[in-house]
Amino acid sequence: MLSRSKLKYYCSLKRKKYREREKKFLVEGLHLCEEALNSDYEIELFLYCPQKITSKREQELLKKVQSRGIPTDTVSLVDLSKLTDTENPQGLIALVQFKDFSFQKFIEKPPKQILVLDRINDPGNMGTIFRTAAWFGIQGVLISRYSVEWSNPKVIRASMGAIFYLPILAELDLIPALRNLKKLDYKLLVADLQGTTVYDKMGQLDKFVLIVGNEISGVQEEIKTLAHHLVRIPKRGQGESLNVAIVTAILLAQLTRN
Secondary structure: OHHHHHHHHHHHHHOOOHHHHHHHHEEEHHHHHHHHHHHHOEEEEEOOOOOOOOOOHHHHHHHHHHHHOEEEEEEOHHHHHHHOOOOOOEEEEEEEEEEOOHHHHHHHHOEEEEEEEEEEOOHHHHHHHHHHHHHHOOOOOOEEEEOOOOOOOHHHHHHHHHHHHHOEEEEEEEHHHHHHHOOOEEEEEEOOOOOEEEEOOOOOOOOOOEEEEEOOOOOOOHHHHOOOOOEEOOOOOOOOOOHHHHHHHHHHHOOOOO
């Protein structure tokens, strides 16, 4: 059974500053724990509440964890509620280590398709964007400073585990990063409500960086000056704007269609 000191430590990882200091984060629920286990992230520990492990799928997951030699520990129902932030937690929690990513390593062998998030603040939007990026095979995501952190529990839940299949670099100063990518012959595409290029007129692009921005103010003006195209999705009906996650899905569907 989990000790008081360990419970306090794991509970601290619900807060951003401790996640960043310890380079670890918690994942809760059957599906997310399965995704973590199937990925190449290092899992330090699995916690489970015996009273909650009732399905065959949950039992099989625990057997798989134990067969791999990953340490496990049990938690009570009371302690489970302290560790999670969902109303009806499933009883499975994984302690996962951050990966050691750097922009320098990233550009040594950069992927052809990159997604850039500029000051995305809503966890649900960011998680949905990750899920969309993984679906369309995007091979790298760069996140600016002043964005919601990717290890936020709400982001992880909204991503449905997509974070485990995307190289993610966060807290970046985007201006120098994008200048570097531009020198490497990437086409820089900014999603913009007033853009001059209609999204289905971009043509075939071998290497691209798609940049989407803050839910209210969009992409920073300085970034727009670096772009090859400011891309818009024409409005056919009513509404002020599209949600940033929906914009990302439409543009990635277009960019990756062939």
